[in-house]
Amino acid sequence: MNEPLSDIGLIGLAVMGQNLALNIADHGFRISVYNRTTSTMEKFVAENPDTPGGLVGQATLEEFAASLKRPRRAVIMVQAGKATDAVIDSLTQVFEPGDIIIDGGNAKWTDTIRREKELKEKGFLFIGSGVSGGEEGARFGPSVMPGGDRAAYSHIEPVWNAIAAKVDPVTGKELKGAAPGKPITGGVPCATYIGTDGAGHYVKMVHNGIEYGDMQMICEAYDLMRKLLGMSAPEIADVFKKWNTGVLDSFLIEITGEVLAQKDPVTGGDLVDLILDTAGQKGTGKWTSVSALDMGVPAPTVAEAVFARCLSAVKDERVAASKILTGPDSRYTGDKE
Secondary structure, three states, rough: OOOOOEEEEEEEHHHHHHHHHHHHHHHOOEEEEEOHHHHHHHHHHHHHOOOOOOOEEOOOHHHHHOOOOOEEEEEEOOOOHHHHHHHHHHHHOOOOOOEEEEEEOOOOHHHHHHHHHHHHHOEEEEEEEEEEEEHHHHHHHEEEEEEEEEEHHHHHHHHHHHHHHHEEOOOOEEEOOOOOOOOOOOOOEEEOOEEEEOOOHHHHHHHHHHHHHHHHHHHHHHHHHHHOOOOOOHHHHHHHHHOOOOOOOOOHHHHHHHHHOOEEEOOOEEEEHHHOOOOOOHHHHEEEHHHHHHHOOOOOHHHHHHHHHHHOOOOOHHHHHHOOOOOOOOOOOOOOO
């Protein structure tokens, strides 16, 4: 007896890919999954046998393509850049004109424009969609920012609307409480068609750039409390937790309070003091700043946040400089509150 065809497929079963696949399956969609390392796919499917829609593992791209309803819809969740290009090239060998490829990674928007143009010439449809919310968002409700051919998006719009985070239409607050197999129902989905070609990934890039600014402001608030007010990490954690109950309520403020409250299980000291003070970056903040400079649009908060990450990354140079340069040695003596 033949297996029923899947509604959609997903390639790339790292954490984000696995969580997005489970989210899709929780909403009743049958989903085929493929990973270059077959054992990863087999383990993932075996560990999740009872999703409402069903996870179907495919060992080869040929089997993956054959398992999908037409027009085929496949989401790519692999590393941006050459890895994404390689998967797209492989898919064009097993898909047919009219099928739809969706890149859900953090692609550079100019790459998305190029890919859509190349695929359109071959008869394929392409969507570049930002997916925001990290691992937990992918699992229980991300914000999704699709761009590309409008007709192509109509084929994945029901899926994207279903899996996206939901907000209360009156308060604008996110509806929470989703659990495995029990997604949020009702509310307004955090999903909308952004525009043609690279528009979705451009918006995701700017979104990430704004997040760079948010994170830098959090760092500077921490630094002022630690150095000028002499507050301990747990005291600062309490401030962030208090802030999270008001207008600053957000995921970043929430997790900052949680992180600053953590103790190291070995030494018993504050965990934040044992974490190496160097920050990495994947490029989206830099791309935002470069685009702003190219257009003559002032975005200094994002740019300075990028520079701060660059400065934090040169640890050896900072240590050497600290032996020559002296900064201000002062404490605020007024009312802390």
